[in-house]
Amino acid sequence: xxxxxxxxxxxxxxxCVVHAVAEAxxxxxxxxxxxxxxxxxxxxxxxRTRAALAAFFGCxxxxxxxxxxxxxxxxxxxxxxxxxxxxxxxxxxxxxxxVLRPLYLLQEEKGVRLDFxxxxxxxxxxxxxxxDLICPDTRAIVCTHASNLTGNVLDIERIGALAKRRGLLFxxxxxxxxxxxxxxxxxxxVSVLCFTGHKSMMGPQGTGGLCINGDIEVKPFKVGGTGVQxxxxxxxxxYPTRLEAGTLNGHGIAGLAAAVDFLTRTGIDRIRxxxxxxxxxxxxxxxxxxxxxxxxxxxxxxxxxxxxxxxGRVDSAVVADELFNSYGIAVRAGAHCAPLMHKALxxxxxxxxxxxxxxxxxxxxxxxAAEAVAEIAQGGE
Amino acid sequence: xxxxxxxxxxxxxxxCVVHAVAEAxxxxxxxxxxxxxxxxxxxxxxxRTRAALAAFFGCxxxxxxxxxxxxxxxxxxxxxxxxxxxxxxxxxxxxxxxVLRPLYLLQEEKGVRLDFxxxxxxxxxxxxxxxDLICPDTRAIVCTHASNLTGNVLDIERIGALAKRRGLLFxxxxxxxxxxxxxxxxxxxVSVLCFTGHKSMMGPQGTGGLCINGDIEVKPFKVGGTGVQxxxxxxxxxYPTRLEAGTLNGHGIAGLAAAVDFLTRTGIDRIRxxxxxxxxxxxxxxxxxxxxxxxxxxxxxxxxxxxxxxxGRVDSAVVADELFNSYGIAVRAGAHCAPLMHKALxxxxxxxxxxxxxxxxxxxxxxxAAEAVAEIAQGGE
Numbered sequence: 001x002x003x004x005x006x007x008x009x010x011x012x013x014x015x016c017v018v019h020a021v022a023e024a025x026x027x028x029x030x031x032x033x034x035x036x037x038x039x040x041x042x043x044x045x046x047x048r049t050r051a052a053l054a055a056f057f058g059c060x061x062x063x064x065x066x067x068x069x070x071x072x073x074x075x076x077x078x079x080x081x082x083x084x085x086x087x088x089x090x091x092x093x094x095x096x097x098x099v100l101r102p103l104y105l106l107q108e109e110k111g112v113r114l115d116f117x118x119x120x121x122x123x124x125x126x127x128x129x130x131x132d133l134i135c136p137d138t139r140a141i142v143c144t145h146a147s148n149l150t151g152n153v154l155d156i157e158r159i160g161a162l163a164k165r166r167g168l169l170f171x172x173x174x175x176x177x178x179x180x181x182x183x184x185x186x187x188x189x190v191s192v193l194c195f196t197g198h199k200s201m202m203g204p205q206g207t208g209g210l211c212i213n214g215d216i217e218v219k220p221f222k223v224g225g226t227g228v229q230x231x232x233x234x235x236x237x238x239y240p241t242r243l244e245a246g247t248l249n250g251h252g253i254a255g256l257a258a259a260v261d262f263l264t265r266t267g268i269d270r271i272r273x274x275x276x277x278x279x280x281x282x283x284x285x286x287x288x289x290x291x292x293x294x295x296x297x298x299x300x301x302x303x304x305x306x307x308x309x310x311x312g313r314v315d316s317a318v319v320a321d322e323l324f325n326s327y328g329i330a331v332r333a334g335a336h337c338a339p340l341m342h343k344a345l346x347x348x349x350x351x352x353x354x355x356x357x358x359x360x361x362x363x364x365x366x367x368x369a370a371e372a373v374a375e376i377a378q379g380g381e
Numbered sequence: 382x383x384x385x386x387x388x389x390x391x392x393x394x395x396x397c398v399v400h401a402v403a404e405a406x407x408x409x410x411x412x413x414x415x416x417x418x419x420x421x422x423x424x425x426x427x428x429r430t431r432a433a434l435a436a437f438f439g440c441x442x443x444x445x446x447x448x449x450x451x452x453x454x455x456x457x458x459x460x461x462x463x464x465x466x467x468x469x470x471x472x473x474x475x476x477x478x479x480v481l482r483p484l485y486l487l488q489e490e491k492g493v494r495l496d497f498x499x500x501x502x503x504x505x506x507x508x509x510x511x512x513d514l515i516c517p518d519t520r521a522i523v524c525t526h527a528s529n530l531t532g533n534v535l536d537i538e539r540i541g542a543l544a545k546r547r548g549l550l551f552x553x554x555x556x557x558x559x560x561x562x563x564x565x566x567x568x569x570x571v572s573v574l575c576f577t578g579h580k581s582m583m584g585p586q587g588t589g590g591l592c593i594n595g596d597i598e599v600k601p602f603k604v605g606g607t608g609v610q611x612x613x614x615x616x617x618x619x620y621p622t623r624l625e626a627g628t629l630n631g632h633g634i635a636g637l638a639a640a641v642d643f644l645t646r647t648g649i650d651r652i653r654x655x656x657x658x659x660x661x662x663x664x665x666x667x668x669x670x671x672x673x674x675x676x677x678x679x680x681x682x683x684x685x686x687x688x689x690x691x692x693g694r695v696d697s698a699v700v701a702d703e704l705f706n707s708y709g710i711a712v713r714a715g716a717h718c719a720p721l722m723h724k725a726l727x728x729x730x731x732x733x734x735x736x737x738x739x740x741x742x743x744x745x746x747x748x749x750a751a752e753a754v755a756e757i758a759q760g761g762e
Contacts, residue, residue: 003410017406018407021403025394028586038711039713068450069630097607098606101616204630206588206629206632224453225482226478245479246451247389247451247577252633324418331415
C-alpha cells in the first residue's frame with residue numbers, strides 16, 4: 001500500500017514513538033495521583049511534554065499547555081470556554097467541522113453572531129474582508145492555519161497582528177500545521193493554539209491539546225477528579241488542572257514527547273522540505289493531465305503537502321476506490337468535514353480526492369500516484 | 382518497587398496489550414475517514430472493540446458503546462447529557478469527584494436538586510435511605526459501583542431493580558469495578574455504564590467510555606468532525622457519532638481490545654480470586670497490628686481488592702512516603718478525590734493510605750507490605 005492520507009493521520013510513526021509508548025505501558029503510574037516512583041515518572045513525562053510543547057509552539061507558560069484527546073476536544077474547550085452571550089465571531093469558509101460545529105452550537109445556544117470570510121474558487125480569502133467584518137462586539141477571530149482540503153495556508157502573522165491591534169482573541173486551529181510549519185504563538189499573537197498529536201506531529205492518536213497565551217480565561221469543560229484540592233466542589237481554578245479532569249493519556253503523551261524529540265532532532269524544516277517537494281512534484285505531474293482539476297492555490301507562498309483534485313465529473317469516491325483497488329494507493333475522497341470549502345470550490349456534490357504526503361513517503365510513491373491518476377483519467381473519460 | 386496502587390492505574394499491562402498498541406502505531410489509519418485498508422483496519426479495530434465491550438458489559442447495542450478519553454469524560458457525558466433543569470438526583474457519599482463535580486455543576490447551573498445517601502463509619506449505605514429519598518421529580522440515581530477509597534461495593538442489582546420499579550435512570554460509575562466484577566447492564570437495569578480502560582480492564586490510559594442501554598437520549602458533549610454527514614451544521618443524531626467527535630484514540634482502543642481478550646481468556650473470576658485473596662491476606666495481617674485502623678466493610682460480601690488504613694494519627698502522606706522510601710512499596714495517600722467518603726470515615730484531615738492489589742501482584746508483595754506496615758507502626762508510635 002502507498003499511504004497518501006497523511007492529512008487524516010500519519011499512519012507510520014517514528015520508531016522512537018512506538019518504543020516510548022511500549023515502555024510507558026509497562027512503567028507509568030497515574031500522574032498526580034501518588035508520590036511513588038511510578039506516579040512520579042508519569043508526572044515527569046507529562047510535565048516534560050508540557051515543557052517541550054510550550055517550547056515547540058512558543059507558549060510562554062508550560063502550565064498552560066493542556067492535554068486533550070484530540071484537536072476537536074481542544075477546539076471545543078477553546079471556543080466554548082472563551083466565547084459567550086452577546087459575542088460576535090469572525091471565522092472563514094476554510095474551516096473544518098471541528099471549528100464550525102462548536103460555533104454553530106454557540107450561535108444556537110448563546111445567540112453568538114457569526115460572520116464568515118468568504119473564499120474564492122482557489123480557496124483563498126482576502127484579508128481586507130476579514131478586517132471589514134470587525135465590529136464593536138467582535139470578541140474573536142477563530143480560524144484554521146491551513147485548509148485540510150486544499151492545503152492553502154492562512155497568514156497567521158497578519159491575522160495575529162490584526163487581532164492584537166483590534167483587541168480580539170485569536171483562536172487558531174493548527175490541526176494541519178502543527179509539526180509542519182514552525183509556529184511561535186507568542187510572536188504571532190495567537191491567543192489559543194489547538195493541535196492534534198497524530199498528524200504532522202507524528203505522535204499517537206488520543207493526544208493533542210491547547211496552548212494558552214497569557215491571562216486568557218478559559219472556562220472548564222469537563223469537570224471531575226484532579227488528584228489535588230479534592231475538597232473543592234468545583235474544578236480548581238489554576239491551569240492545567242482547570243481544563244483537565246480524570247486520568248490523562250500518559251501512555252500516549254509519552255509517545256507525543258518522543259515525537260516532539262523526533263521532530264526537533266530531524267528538523268521540521270527538513271521534514272517540510274521533503275513533503276513539500278513531493279506535493280509539488282505530484283501537482284506538476286497532474287497539471288499535465290487535461291481531465292484533472294486541482295483545487296487550491298499553488299502560486300502564492302507555502303502550503304501544506306496536500307493536493308486535492310477531481311477527474312472530470314467522476315465522483316471522488318469512485319476515483320479513490322479505483323486508486324486503492326487497482327493501485328493500492330490510499331487517499332481520501334468525499335467532503336473532508338469541510339462543507340463551506342466545498343461550496344466555495346463548487347465541489348459539494350462531487351467531493352474531492354485528497355492526496356496528502358508524509359515524511360515516510362518517497363518520490364516513487366509520488367510518481368506511482370501521478371501515473372495512476374493519468375491512467376484512470378484516460379480510462380474514465 | 383512493589384506496586385500496590387492498582388486502583389489508580391494498573392501499571393503493568395499484559396504483553397498482548399503492549400503488542401497490540403505497538404502494532405497499531407505502525408498500521409492504523411484514521412477510522413471513518415477513508416475507504417482504504419489503513420482506514421478500514423482502524424474502523425474494524427474500533428467496531429470489533431465496541432462489539433467486544435458490548436458483550437463484556439451486557440450492552441444490547443454495540444453502536445451505543447461510546448469511546449472517551451477516560452471515565453471522567455464518560456461521566457460528564459452521561460450526567461450532563463441526561464439530567465437538566467428541574468430534575469432531582471440521588472447519589473451517595475461514596476462518590477469520586479468525577480461524579481460529584483458534574484453533579485455540583487448541574488446544581489449550580491441548572492438548579493438540579495441533589496440528595497446524598499449517607500454512609501456510616503464503615504463506609505456502608507442503607508438501601509432503605511436511598512429509596513426514601515425518591516420523590517416525584519427524581520430523575521436519576523447516579524452512583525459508583527465501588528468506593529475507590531474503601532473498596533466497599535454497592536449492590537447494583539438492588540439499585541437497578543429499584544430504579545426500574547420507580548422509573549428512574551440509573552447511571553453507574555464502574556471505574557473501579559469494570560474488568561473486576563462481571564457486570565451485565567441489561568440484566569441489572571443499568572441505564573448508562575461509565576468505565577475506564579486503564580484500571581482493572583488492564584488497557585492503556587486514554588481509553589474508556591460509556592455504554593447506553595436502550596433508547597435513552599444523551600445530549601452531545603463535544604461537537605465537531607465526524608467523517609460522516611459533513612454538511613450538517615449540528616452533531617449527527619445517531620450513536621455512536623452523536624457522542625464522539627474528532628479522531629478516536631485508535632491506538633489505545635486497539636490495546637483495549639487486546640485487554641478485553643486477555644480478561645476473557647484468563648477469566649475475570651480467576652483474576653478476581655487472585656486479587657481478592659491478596660487483599661484479604663493483607664487485611665488479616667493488618668488486623669493484628671494494634672496501631673492500625675482499617676476502613677471499610679470486610680464482613681459483608683464481595684469487595685474490591687483495596688485496603689485503606691492509617692497508623693494511629695500519623696498523616697497518611699508520611700506513611701506512604703515511608704513505605705516508598707524505606708521499603709519501595711508504592712501506595713497512595715491523601716484524599717483520593719473522595720471528599721464525602723473521608724467525612725463519613727472521619728479522615729478528612731489525615732487522609733488514608735490505600736493499598737490496592739492487581740493481577741501481577743504476589744503473596745510476597747502482600748506479605749512485604751504487611752511487614753513494612755508493622756515496622757512503621759512500631760517505630761512511629
